Amino acid sequence: MNDEREYQKRVLIATSLSYVIVILDTSIVNVALEPVAASLGSDIAGLQWVVNAYTLTFASLLLSGGALGDRIGAKTVYLAGLLVFACASALCGFAPDLQILVVARVLQGLGAALLVPCSLTLINHAFPVARQRASAIGMLAGCGGIAMAAGPLAGGLLTHLLGWRSIFLVNVPIALIGAWLTTRVDSVRPANSDKSMDVAGQLLAIVALGASVAVLIEGAKLGWQAATIRVGAVIALAGWVAFVLVEGKRKQPMLPLGFFRSPVFSASAFVSLISGLIFYGLFFLLSLYFQSARAWSPLQTGLAFLPLTVMVAIGSFASGALNRTYGAHRLVCAGFLLYALGFAGLVALADDAPYWRIALCFPAVGFAAGVISPAATAALMTAVDKARAGVGAGVLNASRQTGAAFGVAIFGALMSAIQPIDAGIRVAVYLATGLSLLGALVWSVALAVATRYAGSDAC
Template identity: 95%
Template sequence: MNDEREYQKRVLIATSLSYVIVILDTSIVNVALEPVAASLGSDISGLQWVVNAYTLTFASLLLSGGALGDRIGAKTVYLAGLLVFACASALCGLAPDWQILVVARVLQGVGAALLVPCSLTLINHAFPVARQRASAIGVWAGCGGIAMAAGPLAGGLLIHLLGWRSIFLVNVPIALIGAWLTTRVDSVRPASSDRPMDVAGQLLAIVALGASVAVLIEGAKLGWQAGAIRVGAAIALAAWAAFVLVEARRKQPMLPLGFFRSPVFSASAFVSLISGLIFYGLFFLLSLYFQSARGWSPLRTGLAFLPLTVMVTIGSFVSGALNRTYGAHRLVCAGFLLYALGFAGLVALADDAPYWRIALCFPAVGFAAGVISPAATAALMSAVDKARAGVGAGVLNASRQTGSAFGVAIFGALMSAIQPLDVGIRVAVYLAIGLALLAALVWSVALAVVTRYAGSDVC
């Protein structure tokens, strides 16, 4: 028993460390937007690409990352992801212009897509009991919450002391330590070593997501009626349609559409997407607002986010206990209602309100983000066969990262296209409220169906 617990502890430490650097690089870059723009000559759309090149690649490749882990072994793919992430972070720190920085961020996304789903696979195998697994996932997500909380402040301090390049270079030693720790974790037997890779599905997913986000980012700059935007929209729609058709016809698809017959699985993926969209979208908007509209330094911006990010950490760590006490049904619904409440208070941004009025809304938004992610993760993983855990984890994280990429694109477009600024902010906040309430409704209906007709321990 003690040996099993020691092994579980090693797995949890190694996997949590990887999640820390993945989330750190999602949040830390937001406080560097103004310094990057000033140093590399980027406009708002360029900054959107700096943020989204990472999240978009991450989302596009997560399904293949999970499937690759199932095919050749989660530990092997996990280690490869860490090493790719370390090399890409070094390139980010040395980038001479914003275009090279975008390319390096793409490579970071490749590394993250390899390691994150495989980290959940390692956890899934190390913790076979559902309650233990839910607690472990809560710790894993909680470490991500710590990274989220530390990201803006750590980024502000690093930029203040060493410049914006240091926020990327700091990932290199952390990733290498994570790789060393992973060598002490036992290998997980591949679940499907003879399963062919779905190359067509992967390429279509990349085109569909990339074209969709490109249309949203560039539409505000080029005009929504521009020929290039119309062509991009047509390509995105065609790629999405072809992706669904290919996945429906393949015997072993990258994204098994049969997963979505489960209301728990479908609802978990949907609420993860919406949570990522509204949280990271507004995080990007607020970062630009504090630095551009109010003229705050990266350090002051990082400090301003503390009431938000600290509550993400707290919410992540208590989510497991709240899930066991109240069930995922009530917990996720309550989380999205908290989202809506917090966002309603952020309407004050449009009136150039004092900071304390804005900060009062941050705890509700942060706590909601913290509790939703691990609750939805545990619910989705309970609906997936262990043999397909990598693919299931890939779907979950792809949903979240896709939401993040769309959020940055949508809210950045609103900030660019709708003037004056206070009107754009109001539209963004009202959109976030509407999406939060929609997610609560979808989750409630889906879990009610499961409880009524089949019964489920996630409710």
């Protein structure tokens, strides 16, 4: 028993480190957007690509990362992902121009896509009991919450003291420590002996996601009626249709559409997408708002986000206990209602309100973001067979990262296209509030259907 607990502790430490750098790299970049723009010469669209090159690659390759881990071993793929992430972070730190920085961010997304789903697979195997697994996932999410909380402040401090390049270079030693710890984790036997990969599905996913986000980012700059944007929209739509058709016919698809027959699985993926969209979209918008409209420094911006990000960490750690006490059904619904309440209060942004009025809304948004992700993750992983845990984890994280990419693209487009800036902010806040209510409704209906007709005990 003690040996098992020691092993579980070792796995949890190793996987938590990887999750920390993935989340840290998402939140730490936002407070350095203005210095990056000044150093490399970039407009809002360029900054959107700096953020989205990472999240877009992360989202589009997550499914393949999970499937690859199921085929050749989660530990092997996880370790490769950490090393790729470390090298890419170093390249980001030394990037001479915007183009190289975006390419390096793509490589960071590749590394993250390999390691994140495999970290959940390692946890799934190390914690076979559902209740223990939920607690472990909650701890993992809690570490991510700490990284989210520390990211803006750490980014502000590093940028203030050492310049924006240091926010990427800080990932290198953390990743290398994580790689060393991973060598002490036992290998997990591949769950799927079929070594074939769904190349067609992967390429179509990249085309569909990339074209969709490109249209949203560039549409505000080039004009929504531009021929390039129209062609991009057609390519995006054709890519999504072809992706669904191809995945429905393959024997070993990258995205098994049969997973979505489970209401719990479908609802978990959907609410993860919505949560990522509204949280990261508003996070990007607020970062630009504080630094551009209010002329705050990166350090001031990082400090301004503390009431939001600290509550993400608290919510993540509290999610496991709240899930056991109240169940995922009530917890996720309550989280989205908190989202709606917090976002509704942020309408004050459009009126150039004092900071304290804005900060009053942050705890509700942060706590909601913290509790939703681990609750939805635990529910989804319970609904997936252990042999397909890597693919299941990939779907969940792909949903969240796809939402984040769309959020940055959509809210950035609103900020660029709707002037004056207070009008764009008001539309963005109303959109976030409406999507929050939609998330609560979809989750409630899906879980009710699962309980009534499938006898699901996932909650």
